[in-house]
Amino acid sequence: MKNTTKNIKTILQLFGYEQMQRRWFITKGSGILIHPDEAFRADFYMYALCISGSARLKINNENFTVKPNSFLAAIPSTIVQVLAHSKNFKAKVLVFERGFLLKNILDTRQLEHLGFFNFHSLAFVPFTTEEAQLLGGLLDNLHDKSLKQSVFHNEIMQSLIFNLLFETADIYARYFRQKRERGLYRDEELFMQFSKLLQANFTSQRALSFYAQKLFISEKYLISICKKVSGKTPGTLLAEAVIDEAKLLLARADNNVGMVSDALGFPSLPAFSRFFKKHAGVTPSLWQ
The missing domain is CATH 2.60.120.280 (Regulatory protein AraC)
Known part of the structure; x- marks a missing residue:
C-alpha cells in the first residue's frame, strides 16, 4: 500500500x-x-x-x-x-x-x-x-x-x-x-467556516446540529447555504469527508480496517463497514 x-x-x-x-x-x-x-x-x-x-x-x-x-x-x-x-x-x-x-x-x-x-x-x-x-x-x-x-x-x-x-x-x-x-460573499464566507469546522471535527461530530450551533445559524439555513454554494447538502459533504479520509487511511500498509474505524470515531467495526459500503459502494476490506 x-x-x-x-x-x-x-x-x-x-x-x-x-x-x-x-x-x-x-x-x-x-x-x-x-x-x-x-x-x-x-x-x-x-x-x-x-x-x-x-x-x-x-x-x-x-x-x-x-x-x-x-x-x-x-x-x-x-x-x-x-x-x-x-x-x-x-x-x-x-x-x-x-x-x-x-x-x-x-x-x-x-x-x-x-x-x-x-x-x-x-x-x-x-x-x-x-x-x-x-x-x-x-x-x-x-x-x-x-x-x-x-x-x-x-x-x-x-x-x-x-x-x-x-x-x-x-x-x-x-x-x-x-x-x-454583489451580495455573494456572506453565504460563501459561512460555507468556508462550515468547511473549516467540518475538516476539524468530522471524525467525532457528524450531527448537523453541531455545525449549525457553532455557526449561530439554523440547520435549515446551513442546508440552504451548502446547496447554494456547493450544490450538496451538509450531510453529503460530511459523508464525503469521512469516506475520503477512510480511503487515505486504508491505503496505508500499516492500517487495518479496525484501526481505521477507530480513527474515524465509529462505535463499532460493523457500523463503519455499513457506512463505507453505503457511500463507497464496496466494503472497506474489498476497497483495501
Whole structure:
C-alpha cells in the first residue's frame, strides 16, 4: 500500500530533483507529473496558476475545473486528486513549508493575514488575463532567481516569495470586495467556516446540529447555504469527508480496517463497514 501523504521531498522526486535539499520548490509549468488515480494529502502550502489547458480536480470533497488564469492556493492537510486533465495542461506551481517562509519573521501569522491562506483550506479564483500575467511574471522571476546561488540565497527567495504573496493578496482582496458588493460573499464566507469546522471535527461530530450551533445559524439555513454554494447538502459533504479520509487511511500498509474505524470515531467495526459500503459502494476490506 502507498503512503498518500506528500511532503516537499516527495514533490522534488516527482519533478526529478531527488538530490535537492529544499523546503520549497517552484516550476515554470513544464515537466509536472500528474497521477489521476491517486489522491494525496499535502503537508505543505501550495500556490498554483494555470497557464494552459484544463484540469478537473477534487480538493477536500469539492470538484473544480481549472482553466488558464485560474488561481489555486491550499494550506497543509488539503486532500488533492486530479480527476482528468488535457494533454496541454500546465501550471506554474510554488510549494513551500511554513517554517522556511516564516524563519526570522516576527509576525508568524502573516500567511493567515493574506486571505487566501486563511481559515479555509482552499482558495480558487479565476483571475483576469492581466492579473495572471502579472503574477506569472513574478513566478518566473522567482524561478530564475532560484537557479542562482549566493550567500543570501534563502533570504532572497524568502523576500521574493513574500512579494509574490502580497501582490496576490491585493488582487484576491479586490475579488472578494466585488463579490461582497454583489451580495455573494456572506453565504460563501459561512460555507468556508462550515468547511473549516467540518475538516476539524468530522471524525467525532457528524450531527448537523453541531455545525449549525457553532455557526449561530439554523440547520435549515446551513442546508440552504451548502446547496447554494456547493450544490450538496451538509450531510453529503460530511459523508464525503469521512469516506475520503477512510480511503487515505486504508491505503496505508500499516492500517487495518479496525484501526481505521477507530480513527474515524465509529462505535463499532460493523457500523463503519455499513457506512463505507453505503457511500463507497464496496466494503472497506474489498476497497483495501
